[in-house]
Amino acid sequence: MSVNSLLAFLDNPGIILTLGAFLTVLAPVALRRPIMLGVVAFSAFRLWGMEIGDSLAFTLFDLEIMPVQYDVLSRLFLVVFHIAAGLNVIYSWMVKDRSECFAALAYPAAAMGGVLAGDWITLFIWWELAALTSVFLVWAPQTRESYLSGLRYMSIQIASGVILLGGIVLVFREQDSLAIGTLSLRDGGGNFNIAALMLFIALGIKSAFPMLHNWVQDAYPKATIGGTIILSVFTTKLAVYMFARVFVGTPELIWIGAIMTIFPIFFALIENDLRKVLTYSINNQVGFMIVGIGFGTAASVNGAVGYAFGNIIFESLLFMSVGAAMYRTGTSKATELGGLYRTMPITLFFCLIGALSISAFPGFAGFVTKGLILDGAAEAHNLIIWLILLFASAGVLEHAGIKIPYFTFFAHDSGKRPKEAPLPMLIAMGIAAFLSVVIGLYPQPLFALLPHQAHIVDYNPFTAYHFVEQLQLLLFAVLAFALLIKFKLYPPEVPSTNLDVDWFYRIPGRAVLFAIIGFVVAAWRVVWGGLQKLVGSIVERTHRTHGPEGALARSWPVGFMALWTAVVLGAALIVLFLNQ
Amino acid sequence: MADHDARPGNTDAGNKKADSTGWADHPVFVRGFLWTLYISCALAAGAGFIWQKKKPHFELEAFPVFFAIYGFVMFALIVLVGQHLRKLVGRSEDYYRERE
Numbered sequence: 269m270s271v272n273s274l275l276a277f278l279d280n281p282g283i284i285l286t287l288g289a290f291l292t293v294l295a296p297v298a299l300r301r302p303i304m305l306g307v308v309a310f311s312a313f314r315l316w317g318m319e320i321g322d323s324l325a326f327t328l329f330d331l332e333i334m335p336v337q338y339d340v341l342s343r344l345f346l347v348v349f350h351i352a353a354g355l356n357v358i359y360s361w362m363v364k365d366r367s368e369c370f371a372a373l374a375y376p377a378a379a380m381g382g383v384l385a386g387d388w389i390t391l392f393i394w395w396e397l398a399a400l401t402s403v404f405l406v407w408a409p410q411t412r413e414s415y416l417s418g419l420r421y422m423s424i425q426i427a428s429g430v431i432l433l434g435g436i437v438l439v440f441r442e443q444d445s446l447a448i449g450t451l452s453l454r455d456g457g458g459n460f461n462i463a464a465l466m467l468f469i470a471l472g473i474k475s476a477f478p479m480l481h482n483w484v485q486d487a488y489p490k491a492t493i494g495g496t497i498i499l500s501v502f503t504t505k506l507a508v509y510m511f512a513r514v515f516v517g518t519p520e521l522i523w524i525g526a527i528m529t530i531f532p533i534f535f536a537l538i539e540n541d542l543r544k545v546l547t548y549s550i551n552n553q554v555g556f557m558i559v560g561i562g563f564g565t566a567a568s569v570n571g572a573v574g575y576a577f578g579n580i581i582f583e584s585l586l587f588m589s590v591g592a593a594m595y596r597t598g599t600s601k602a603t604e605l606g607g608l609y610r611t612m613p614i615t616l617f618f619c620l621i622g623a624l625s626i627s628a629f630p631g632f633a634g635f636v637t638k639g640l641i642l643d644g645a646a647e648a649h650n651l652i653i654w655l656i657l658l659f660a661s662a663g664v665l666e667h668a669g670i671k672i673p674y675f676t677f678f679a680h681d682s683g684k685r686p687k688e689a690p691l692p693m694l695i696a697m698g699i700a701a702f703l704s705v706v707i708g709l710y711p712q713p714l715f716a717l718l719p720h721q722a723h724i725v726d727y728n729p730f731t732a733y734h735f736v737e738q739l740q741l742l743l744f745a746v747l748a749f750a751l752l753i754k755f756k757l758y759p760p761e762v763p764s765t766n767l768d769v770d771w772f773y774r775i776p777g778r779a780v781l782f783a784i785i786g787f788v789v790a791a792w793r794v795v796w797g798g799l800q801k802l803v804g805s806i807v808e809r810t811h812r813t814h815g816p817e818g819a820l821a822r823s824w825p826v827g828f829m830a831l832w833t834a835v836v837l838g839a840a841l842i843v844l845f846l847n848q
Numbered sequence: 849m850a851d852h853d854a855r856p857g858n859t860d861a862g863n864k865k866a867d868s869t870g871w872a873d874h875p876v877f878v879r880g881f882l883w884t885l886y887i888s889c890a891l892a893a894g895a896g897f898i899w900q901k902k903k904p905h906f907e908l909e910a911f912p913v914f915f916a917i918y919g920f921v922m923f924a925l926i927v928l929v930g931q932h933l934r935k936l937v938g939r940s941e942d943y944y945r946e947r948e
Contacts, residue, residue: 646905740915745923759931
């Protein structure tokens with residue numbers, strides 16, 4: 269690799285932010301956050317200078333490695349990842365903890381490196397780095413719960429990486445190339461292609477497919493306030509990006525995504541921890557994106573990745589507002605919050621913008637892109653999926669649009685009268701809220717980033733009909749909420765733990781694991797004990813014959829030795845005689 | 849980040865005396881909010897008769913208040929049915945803490 273190639277390799281957001289993360293660790297405490305912001309700004313500046321089609325490749329062990337492949341799809345995700353990374357740096361300005369500051373840059377760096385990867389090996393490296401760097405955010409609170417959760421999180425992420433690697437090996441065997449391209453989940457005969465299936469499952473774990481989703485709820489709410497916000501952005505969206513890159517138009521994704529949009533709604537409804545409610549919201553929102561990618565039309569893919577862009581901003585905004593309430597009160601539980609609108613009106617205002625955006629109210633970010641995904645279902649004349657997505661839209665309104673602001677700032681009066689959120693948090697929330705509104709009112713800059721430009725130039729989200737259908741859906745859902753509250757039919761929040769899929773590996777799985785460990789220990793004791801006895805008896809017998817008291821240790825007379833010498837010499841003479 | 853800022857004045861420990869009624873609890877606001885909602889719903893439903901999709905993909909879309917009914921019913925369904933999930937999966941707050 270020449271010096272120019274090396275410089276080109278270093279000049280990409282993944283590397284810049286990684287180096288920045290190490291720089292942050294070495295910097296004095298007071299300079300950590302300014303340096304972090306500077307590194308993100310510098311990386312964004314370098315991204316600005318990149319041209320669509322830029323790439324960097326070199327040969328290693330006869331394999332073509334492509335650490336940088338910049339196209340319209342990667343551009344969209346890199347832009348919004350920079351926005352999210354910058355907002356998180358500002359939001360957590362008060363945090364100087366070395367490991368958290370490191371992870372706040374190194375983890376987004378890994379996600380961005382993965383987005384830029386043009387080959388599977390590069391992706392695999394960044395994929396694993398994303399797992400390794402993000403676990404520090406889960407461990408940051410330094411509690412036993414967060415430690416155990418971090419271990420489970422790590423195990424699942426590493427499992428995803430191992431499956432990914434297996435898939436990469438099989439794909440390489442089939443294609444003799446490591447280049448990332450579209451794959452078909454099934455072969456010509458309709459059977460699953462094992463290589464593609466392994467990659468599909470690896471991405472499915474990261475994007476939190478149904479039944480593989482619970483690491484999100486297990487780990488994210490146990491991180492620090494800022495850590496949860498960072499975590500909410502990158503891993504699942506990197507997987508969404510990879511699905512858009514590799515499995516676009518895969519019909520299985522339509523139903524998987526549809527299920528993802530439904531089941532979290534019910535868990536979010538009964539969940540007391542509002543940060544956990546938002547993690548269910550991540551599953552639901554990613555489900556919309558997966559459906560759009562599954563349809564694979566220009567409209568639906570534009571909708572899916574455009575929705576990912578907006579979602580990263582307004583979902584972060586909701587996490588930030590709940591985080592601000594938690595920062596001031598020490599809790600994110602609905603039963604312990606409520607009535608904060610009195611003293612945290614600015615945070616409330618930003619939270620409402622996030623709620624309106626995620627609910628896709630006209631004029632806010634979700635509105636302009638969610639319609640594209642629904643259009644994808646409608647154009648495919650898939651009535652059931654279309655109805656499911658509408659149902660899920662009502663569900664989003666329930667848990668993210670209403671429950672989050674209502675139980676944090678209104679509902680019962682908790683008696684808490686905390687101060688308004690600190691200035692850095694307000695600035696970060698303000699920027700996110702501003703972007704949510706700007707995208708909602710003037711989406712053209714976002715549209716310019718979408719991959720299928722030929723389609724989007726004809727798309728106008730601000731039609732009277734689109735307004736009416738969305739307002740009907742949402743306003744009548746709010747009406748249902750108001751009536752349920754009025755007639756006391758809305759379930760009260762209850763302090764509880766709600767079992768989910770993680771129960772299987774945390775309780776019976778743990779019991780089975782301990783049983784296996786017990787069996788292995790017992791088996792080891794039996795084998796080791798037997799070996800010890802065997803060796804002991806050999807040593808004892810040897811000692812009996814060769815020891816100081818043994819038969820072979822007796823002192824023999826000189827004549828006996830002379831006799832044996834004569835016997836040996838005699839035998840030698842006979843052998844020589846016979847040989848002649 | 850320290851999980852929260854527990855300095856006096858930032859939490860309820862350092863409160864000024866907690867007053868019970870704020871603007872959102874005031875009956876005038878509550879009534880105003882509800883009436884605004886009722887009128888908005890009526891306007892949205894009425895608008896469905898005026899602006900309709902020119903080329904609907906499904907027959908349902910052609911029904912002027914389909915989205916209104918669907919939104920109302922589905923939201924109520926989610927809440928009324930979903931709350932029973934708690935009976936199935938709800939456990940004490942310390943459930944995992946006691947077992948891990």
